[in-house]
Amino acid sequence: MQQIARSVALAFNNLPRPHRVILGSLTVVTLAVAVWRPPFYHHQEPTDVTGTIVRNIESDTDRLRTMLPEASEPIDQSTPAPEDDVPPDTPEDNDVPTTRDYTVSSGDTLSSVLNQYGIDLQDINALVASDKDLRNLNVGQNLSWSLNTEGQLQSLSWEISRRETRNYERDARSGFTMTPSVQKGVWQDTVLQGAVKGSFGASVQKAGLSPAEASAVVKALQWQMDFRKLRAGDKFSILLSRENLDGKSMQSQLLGVRLRSGGKDYYAFRADDGKYYDRSGSGLARGFMRFPTVKQYRVSSGFNPRRLNPVTGRIAPHRGVDFALPIGTPVLAVGDGEVMVAKNGGAAGNYIALRHGRQYMTRYMHLSRLLVKPGQKIKRGDRIALSGNTGRSTGPHLHFEVWINNQAVNPLTARLPEMEGLSGKSRKAYLAQVNDWQSRLTLN
Template sequence: MMALALIACNDEEKDQAVNEVKKKELPPLEKEYGFVLNDFKVLRDTIKSGDSFGYIMDKNGVDHGKVYEISQKVKDTFNPARIVAGKKYMILKAKDSAQTPKYFIYENNKIDYTVVALGDSIYAEKRKRPVTVKRREISGVVTSSLSEAMQDQGLSNLLVYELSNIYQWSIDFFKLQKGDQFKMVYHEKYIEDTIFAGIEKVDAAVFKHSDKPFYAFNYLSDSISGKPSFYDDEAKALQSFFLKAPLNYSRISSRFTRRRFHPVQKRWKAHLGTDYAAPHGTPIVSTANGTVIASSYTSGNGNYVKVKHNGKYTTQYLHMTKRAVRTGQVVKQGDVIGYVGSTGLATGPHVCYRFWVNGRQVDPYRQNLPSAKHIEEDLKDEYFAYIKPLKKELDQIPYKNI
């Protein structure tokens, strides 16, 4: 009996040792895009300028007839003609001698991707990578610029744009001062808990500019539109009818004046606009809702767009490298209408912003422009109850100092 027990014990130890060896020999499972990559031969690449879906398929062994069949069957979900240079893609091939492509995976962005099945059953499916959202609190101080304040703390520059979008109607970001302070409560998106994928939303912020605190709370006051807006601690809307500038983070290189020496024509003349110098290709946005009444080119203005906002106000944007809207198109405040360039009579990349009131060109900085709608009186109690814990949270975050 003792001998039999010893034999059984030795057999168990032997099986355990064999299993451990097998485990060590097997590579760890690698999963991505909903596939076990170990089951395929994996090709990763990036769409290059001039690449087409057909070219990529052809060089990976898919014949023209099959490419045409795939394109026809998936065009409602995935348009092969619209693949964009710089986007990543992956091809999963069978682990056989022919290495037949089975799936084409196209990254639309960090989160969204499209799977195209290339086998007998052809289909395309839009999918999303798993995203988690983390709530964060930050505090910062301006030393030389808002961008540097973010970089000093290892924070994303996307927060610069979030703050500028929130406060663009109430704070002139061209006049920030050293020592200005800010605090934010916001949500970040992460892919698979590790890869930063952008800002989900900002709950609340306070920006102390020239020792005056400007509070901002994200609140849904219009259930019909379903779009929240930012309001201050007195239930007043931060949004104004017009943005302070048609682009983010540039510098004013020339203001509205009745007399300026023109750098190209070399003579004194009126400059009935405000010039914003910015890098080539910087997006230019409409400063208010309206309809595009001109999207054209002249030798003086270069590529330009003109927007009529109502019977009283009209704006114009000059010297674009490229226009992004057409005549007759309806645009909303903040929509991109073109990109900074130096077309027409311009010595460098900038946008000349022109402003009309009742058909007369004026300096927008000298106008008493209308404001957006504030919280209705009968809704204020509900609003104040909503922001109370957020304001308390903001106030408890210590300000950073220089």
Template structure:
């Protein structure tokens, strides 16, 4: 379903009339309106594409002030199956050159490669039909905004905190765990997280017996009273015909069993089997070697011969395998517990989207694809949606809680068990 669609090719007629009226009424009013600040960040682009409007009945009215033009997107729609980025830019009247500038700005976030049906996209244009701001709403809690600055675009990822409310889900297992958990109200993503967290403790396809039961403690996010779709998995309890299997998330973000033993396998510090020279470190303000532009460098670059094997630094699920104009061939892996890794400029990918991978498993070969100055691997590590320095960040290491931590953990376990009703 489309939220709104206003074809920018219809604007020039009424805008020219409005400008004449504004000039007759005094240039000061026009200048003031044009310089009035917009309340939101935006970025835009435009394509000069002839449109056939003969079959449409869209009506445009002249705004009372140019302030209305700045506040209202020229083109806004809900993405549907079959939409592509280039098609969306065409429909907004934004040219490909501008689209490439937005793609370049997106290199650090790679949000545009994750567009899905249901996401909302809005283009804000100036009086010359130049893209000033591009807003993408991925959910109630997450928005990405591209804003034009001196002919290029800056990007900002906005995460709304909202309010988190506790929730408990329980049920009996008959047939597959996935089917039973889904009937009880868990989402596909939540079920996958549970299976990933407990995969060292139980084989869900083989070990579960009929009549086993489960309980899950969650925290769900609400934005202005509406569920955003984001949730945190706080605790899991499975009673498999007398055998207890548990997982509890502690304050460090990691999961432990009821005795305080870590359920997370240690990460490898680098995704390469051998040591290679670091050519560019993580840097919040780096001058790009190709464009010369100052921008964050959210990863670590390793100089490697083309075809060097890349391995998964930890267990996880592949969430994206794609090709990008600037990032080249790249892979994204979700390791659970808010940990995500990215691998750019690959020559070959060896995994597919949705595939489970284990620590040390080959996933790709390094290359020189996308925009680079030479063969290398660009590696990123993200925690809670934010990039960190993979070489220095505190990443999960299999361990047991110390005495003081264990006391706090046991208290938390009691509270979670009450929430789950076990």
């Protein structure tokens, strides 16, 4: 009998997902009918019989739902966005840009970059159809884009070089129109100095930086510095390259920054690949693990910004990935960071939110036990919780999310920071440039 059961289970698991859903649904209906008792089989008063029938159907349906292939998927993912439950570092953080920015890294393609942010392949193909050069992105180039009210790609900007930018705008035919822009200004290096008084963002803007330039400085130093712990009088020196056209500053690029806090100097310098490194050419970003568990588990529900919930029948974004795993499985922090939230979140059950630097956040939901507290510093690989089935969940699983710049991305495909550094000729050229830049970053 056991051998027959194993054979049936193996055959069921080998079926395509749509077939498993249909077969599972038919099983539930069959079993529900089997346990149902029509009124004329009971020797009771009609009023009592009706109540019994209703209670039997509800109880058995809830119990049998866990037999479906979607048993490990949440009923409702109406959990708050990170900006709702995680406090900002400084007051100026409330000015969140409406566009998303990305610097092209080695191995990136237009499809791999936009797909991790949930942008439809149809829109990506429409972009390439408007400009086939988009197939040839180079390391260090910048992309920025915005979405319309329906969550579709509305516009994209491709900064090919300091001088050339191509802008793509959605048209009435759901295609994209490309408009080139070539700047012919004069680039000049500028050093701006100052001291912290109030928030860091307000202090550097008072020294002469624009809000965008201030944001670039914060991102360059985010892995070394907790900006909430800066003290009045801490000094900074910032090296910018700005393009001037007809007496106006058109665009700029952060080349290097020096920040002195608590008697210690912190540096970040830009390399040709668009990333920031320390004075020796070592990467500043802390490496991330791809999975929040010791081993990889089956994905029961993937990332989908326009997911049709199989239980509620409503279209709602599934902002993370569900891993089907037993209750009590250790859940690990995927990167160094700080615990911002550790509590019961209603539909999310027991959940944890971690902040990694300034751009990255991860969230872990439906946990059975929390092992960390808000404000606690954690390292990559630390055990932070045990998995469970709390909140609105139909089966044991871990719901895992990754957010970059307050935008949910696919945890399985997102380009996450890696421990890296320069080597060979790239490092030699970088160090030669850094020697010049560092000599300019003096402090008053």
